[in-house]
Amino acid sequence: MKLQDTFLFSFKTVTSYPTRSFLIILAMALGVAAVVVLTALGDGARRFVIHRFSSIGTNLIMVLPGRAETAGSFPGATMGQTPRDLTLEDARWLGHLPQVRRYAPLNVGTAELAAAGRLREITILGSTANLLPIRHMQLAQGSFLAHGSQYSAQIVLGAKLAEEFFPDGNVIGQHVRLADRRFMVSGILSRQGETMGFNSDEIVIIPINHAQALLDTTSLFRIMVEVRNRSDIPSAKQAIRELMIQRHDGEEDVTIITQDAVLATFDRIFRALTLGVAGIAAISLAVAGILIMNVMLVAVSQRTDEIGLLKAIGAPGSDIRRLFLTEAAWLSLTGAIFGFMLGHVGSLLIRLAYPELPAWPPAWASLASIVIALSTGIIAGLLPAARAARLDPVKALSGR
Amino acid sequence: MIQLTAITRIFHMGEQEIRALDHIDLIIASGEYVSIMGPSGSGKSTLLNVIGLLDKPDSGRYQLDDRDVTDLTETEQARVRREKIGFVFQAFHLVPRLTAAENIELPLILAGIPPAERKIRVEETLHAFDLSKRAQHRPAELSGGQRQRVAIARATILRPTALLADEPTGNLDHRTGSEVVALLENLHHAGTTLIVVTHDRELGLRAHRRIGMRDGFIVADEQ
Ligand SMILES: Nc1ncnc2c1ncn2[C@@H]1O[C@H](COP(=O)(O)OP(=O)(O)O)[C@@H](O)[C@H]1O
Ligand SMILES: [Mg+2]
Numbered sequence: 204m205k206l207q208d209t210f211l212f213s214f215k216t217v218t219s220y221p222t223r224s225f226l227i228i229l230a231m232a233l234g235v236a237a238v239v240v241l242t243a244l245g246d247g248a249r250r251f252v253i254h255r256f257s258s259i260g261t262n263l264i265m266v267l268p269g270r271a272e273t274a275g276s277f278p279g280a281t282m283g284q285t286p287r288d289l290t291l292e293d294a295r296w297l298g299h300l301p302q303v304r305r306y307a308p309l310n311v312g313t314a315e316l317a318a319a320g321r322l323r324e325i326t327i328l329g330s331t332a333n334l335l336p337i338r339h340m341q342l343a344q345g346s347f348l349a350h351g352s353q354y355s356a357q358i359v360l361g362a363k364l365a366e367e368f369f370p371d372g373n374v375i376g377q378h379v380r381l382a383d384r385r386f387m388v389s390g391i392l393s394r395q396g397e398t399m400g401f402n403s404d405e406i407v408i409i410p411i412n413h414a415q416a417l418l419d420t421t422s423l424f425r426i427m428v429e430v431r432n433r434s435d436i437p438s439a440k441q442a443i444r445e446l447m448i449q450r451h452d453g454e455e456d457v458t459i460i461t462q463d464a465v466l467a468t469f470d471r472i473f474r475a476l477t478l479g480v481a482g483i484a485a486i487s488l489a490v491a492g493i494l495i496m497n498v499m500l501v502a503v504s505q506r507t508d509e510i511g512l513l514k515a516i517g518a519p520g521s522d523i524r525r526l527f528l529t530e531a532a533w534l535s536l537t538g539a540i541f542g543f544m545l546g547h548v549g550s551l552l553i554r555l556a557y558p559e560l561p562a563w564p565p566a567w568a569s570l571a572s573i574v575i576a577l578s579t580g581i582i583a584g585l586l587p588a589a590r591a592a593r594l595d596p597v598k599a600l601s602g603r
Numbered sequence: 604m605i606q607l608t609a610i611t612r613i614f615h616m617g618e619q620e621i622r623a624l625d626h627i628d629l630i631i632a633s634g635e636y637v638s639i640m641g642p643s644g645s646g647k648s649t650l651l652n653v654i655g656l657l658d659k660p661d662s663g664r665y666q667l668d669d670r671d672v673t674d675l676t677e678t679e680q681a682r683v684r685r686e687k688i689g690f691v692f693q694a695f696h697l698v699p700r701l702t703a704a705e706n707i708e709l710p711l712i713l714a715g716i717p718p719a720e721r722k723i724r725v726e727e728t729l730h731a732f733d734l735s736k737r738a739q740h741r742p743a744e745l746s747g748g749q750r751q752r753v754a755i756a757r758a759t760i761l762r763p764t765a766l767l768a769d770e771p772t773g774n775l776d777h778r779t780g781s782e783v784v785a786l787l788e789n790l791h792h793a794g795t796t797l798i799v800v801t802h803d804r805e806l807g808l809r810a811h812r813r814i815g816m817r818d819g820f821i822v823a824d825e826q
Contacts, residue, residue, distance in 0.1 A: 205715045212712065219700040512696040515657055516710045516757065517685020519678040597658045600696060601648075 204522045213529040230494050231538020231576055234487035238572035239546020239564045241484045245477030247562030252469050260337050262433055263462035266426040287451045288422035302439035306428045307334040308411050312418040318368045318379035326406045329414020337429045345375040345390030352410050358386035362394040363404035382417055436461050481568055492579035495531055499587035510591050511599025520592035527588035535580020539573040605631040610663035612649050623649040625819035636791045638807040639800045641816035647800040648769055655688045655767045656680045689758030693770040695750045697742040703753045704738040710761045732756040748779035765796040
């Protein structure tokens with residue numbers, strides 16, 4: 204029997220039992236669609252987070268006071284002594300490293316903002332002019348902190364605060380009070396929403412020296428460093444560590460986080476998660492496979508007469524086996540194709556419903572689900588096909 | 604030519620041993636018309652199945668057209684069946700989901716004949732068996748006589764040298780049965796070896812050679 208005829212004949216068989224075939228195809232399609240949609244969701248979440256995190260800047264290194272982890276060789280070596288402060292002086296030195304394009308020291312705290320008869324507790328950020336380019340912030344109006352403005356009493360308002368305090372829109376040049384200090388509004392941030400823990404629409408930014416005085420501290424919350432090139436990140440990290448150790452009397456009491464490392468960690472976590480949900484969804488493919496096996500076994504006993512007859516008119520066992528295998532292949536392949544389309548439509552609907560979630564099914568998942576569906580179907584067909592091929596034609600025809 | 608030498612076929616029913624064929628020696632020349640008669644359970648069907656290579660004897664030799672086919676592999680036997688043997692059964696054994704034309708086409712598909720040639724040969728055969736009007740009907744829509752005609756058309760489309768019919772009229776009324784027999788005899792006249800197993804004395808007597816069986820033995824063989 205020619206292969207082409209085998210495929211045609213088993214295709215005709217599949218269409219001769221529409222209800223049965225439809226149910227199997229549906230089960231297979233749902234399994235494949237589940238894999239496609241769930242991986243699309245997982246990968247979408249990954250892209251979403253990575254994108255959000257990359258949007259806060261590029262080639263970033265963050266220097267934080269204190270050690271995040273205990274030193275491996277001397278556990279608790281720094282215990283009992285508070286870590287040395289991370290100072291503006293440290294930041295300035297850091298700025299002289301050749302790999303560093305720019306840096307922005309950062310202080311964070313809360314204070315009461317008073318203007319136009321309103322009063323409200325808000326988050327304040329102390330920094331320098333460089334914060335704007337480093338964090339990829341956008342201004343809606345006015346200008347950011349000027350260079351060399353450490354001591355001048357400028358303030359940049361978050362978009363929502365600006366609206367709240369100055370509903371008439373006349374903001375730039377107005378005066379506001381933070382605690383007991385007067386500031387002049389120089390700019391308004393454009394709306395950004397939540398980024399990495401801050402809602403930048405509800406903060407104010409003031410020069411670092413003002414912030415430190417206001418918050419009564421000399422210790423920085425962190426220093427944000429932007430290096431010149433991506434390839435500079437490792438050497439910059441090393442140089443920063445050495446500089447800090449040197450400036451802090453040989454003590455390694457800062458934590459250096461690179462954006463790359465954080466991104467890579469997020470990436471790994473989300474990929475593992477996606478793989479995990481894909482695996483769970485793939486179980487439904489196995490269930491569909493078992494369904495195919497069961498239905499094919501039933502088909503073999505239903506069609507004993509036909510199998511016996513095919514043998515009597517000259518079909519060898521190998522032909523019979525191939526007929527049943529291709530039948531299983533048709534069922535699973537059709538299921539896989541429908542599932543693939545269903546999954547892609549599902550992902551499209553998710554993207555339409557949540558435009559900010561880039562729920563694109565990864566190519567590997569679509570491909571893998573189709574391959575798994577097809578091979579599960581064929582594997583499930585093996586046992587019934589072998590049983591059909593072994594059938595004794597005399598018994599089959601006599602109905603014994 | 605069919606040559607059986609000391610063919611024995613034993614079935615086991617629990618402890619019991621049934622000798623369906625017991626050292627059968629039989630030679631049937633090409634083009635003969637043979638009937639096999641005997642009481643139920645005497646081994647007629649088993650003999651036909653062994654001749655048709657559908658069943659394997661437990662001992663003895665089988666020579667078909669000067670070739671020893673006793674120990675052929677399953678695939679080789681299938682090939683011999685396809686090329687040299689045509690089966691006609693009491694219960695027709697048509698594939699219910701296929702049309703008459705598709706049922707007749709089956710052996711051609713198994714033989715790997717290209718579709719264009721298949722189409723022509725199926726049409727010729729349908730015409731020859733007066734089934735052209737029923738080509739697109741499924742077995743359920745055909746009468747018993749029509750079904751058996753489809754089955755015979757299917758059995759002979761590859762021009763086998765031997766046509767083996769196991770009680771071909773057993774499910775038919777007398778008149779249709781006679782028509783089917785006439786059809787088989789026509790094929791015999793065209794040169795095919797015809798072996799018919801039957802209960803029907805009248806039908807059996809029409810054959811040129813009549814073999815009688817009982818308990819797995821050949822008890823009569825008259826020309
Ligand atoms: N597959 C089988 N298993 C067990 N016994 C069988 C089988 N096939 C045939 N027999 C037995 O072998 C004997 C001959 O059967 P069969 O050739 O069908 O007889 P007939 O066709 O003459 O009625 C009977 O006793 C039958 O019960
Ligand atoms: Mg019988």
